[in-house]
Amino acid sequence: MFSEEKLRDAVSLAFPGATVSVRDTTGTSDHFELVVVADAFTGKSLIERHRMIYAVLGEAVGGAIHALSIRAQTPAESR
Amino acid sequence: MEETKSVESRIQDELKANPIVAFVKGSPQFPMCGFSKGVMDVFRHIGVPFKTIDVLEDPEVREGVKKFTNWPTIPQVFVNGEFIGGFDIVRDLFERGELEPMLKKAVTTTKE
Numbered sequence: 001m002f003s004e005e006k007l008r009d010a011v012s013l014a015f016p017g018a019t020v021s022v023r024d025t026t027g028t029s030d031h032f033e034l035v036v037v038a039d040a041f042t043g044k045s046l047i048e049r050h051r052m053i054y055a056v057l058g059e060a061v062g063g064a065i066h067a068l069s070i071r072a073q074t075p076a077e078s079r
Numbered sequence: 080m081e082e083t084k085s086v087e088s089r090i091q092d093e094l095k096a097n098p099i100v101a102f103v104k105g106s107p108q109f110p111m112c113g114f115s116k117g118v119m120d121v122f123r124h125i126g127v128p129f130k131t132i133d134v135l136e137d138p139e140v141r142e143g144v145k146k147f148t149n150w151p152t153i154p155q156v157f158v159n160g161e162f163i164g165g166f167d168i169v170r171d172l173f174e175r176g177e178l179e180p181m182l183k184k185a186v187t188t189t190k191e
Contacts, residue, residue: 046168054151061151067114068152070167 002029002064007057014056015040019078030066037078046072086143094160097130098185102144102155104135111135114166115154121173127182158185 004022011020011034018038025031034053041049049072054061061068084092093100099122105111107119122129134141134153144155148162156163158181163169172178 046171047162047164050164050168051150062145067112069114071171 002032002060004032007032007034007065010056011036011053014052025067025069030064032065032067033069033071035071035073037073037075039075041072042074042076086139087147089140090144090147093130093132094157098159098188099127099129099182100132100157101129102132102134102140102153104133104153106133107131112153114152117166118154118156118169121169121178122182125173125179125182127186158182 004024008020008022011022012018015036015038018036018040020037021035023033025033036053040052044052050070053070053072057065057068101115101118101122103110103112103115103118105115107123110116110119119129119131132140132144134144141153144153145151148155150162150165152165154165156165156169163172163181169178172181
């Protein structure tokens with residue numbers, strides 16, 4: 001089990017200044033939608049961006065977090 | 080897939096034999112996960128042939144492909160042997176207009 005807050009905090013800590021939004025999509029604390037808008041993604045491919053996020057969450061992905069939908073954008077892309 | 084080969088070489092064989100490969104949960108007829116279904120729906124919408132490998136049928140492959148790509152989730156999509164990501168990335172590439180030309184090129188330049 002994870003929480004929206006825990007996920008938001010973990011990602012926000014790893015990407016200072018980013019806009020992070022998290023939504024529990026099933027109400028069961030294990031399926032989340034994550035949107036991260038960060039300068040850190042500039043120049044990075046989509047795979048690289050997702051790997052950066054997976055690195056923050058480690059073993060939780062596939063464990064406590066059963067499903068994670070990710071949108072990783074730069075500020076320019078999010079407009 | 081043969082049982083005697085290592086998981087990695089079985090995965091490599093599939094990648095060599097098929098220009099578009101998706102490791103998914105379930106099958107195109109009976110998808111067992113929303114993200115896996117999403118990937119297969121996008122391929123069908125674009126109209127390219129694709130090979131799916133059901134990781135639910137083979138726990139060794141399910142873990143093996145995650146080690147192979149160092150990526151923790153299923154589905155996993157490969158185009159011409161190169162790992163391109165999971166559902167979110169496939170969807171983003173499709174929305175950007177990049178996926179369709181990539182897939183169409185992959186299926187028309189198959190090496191025999």
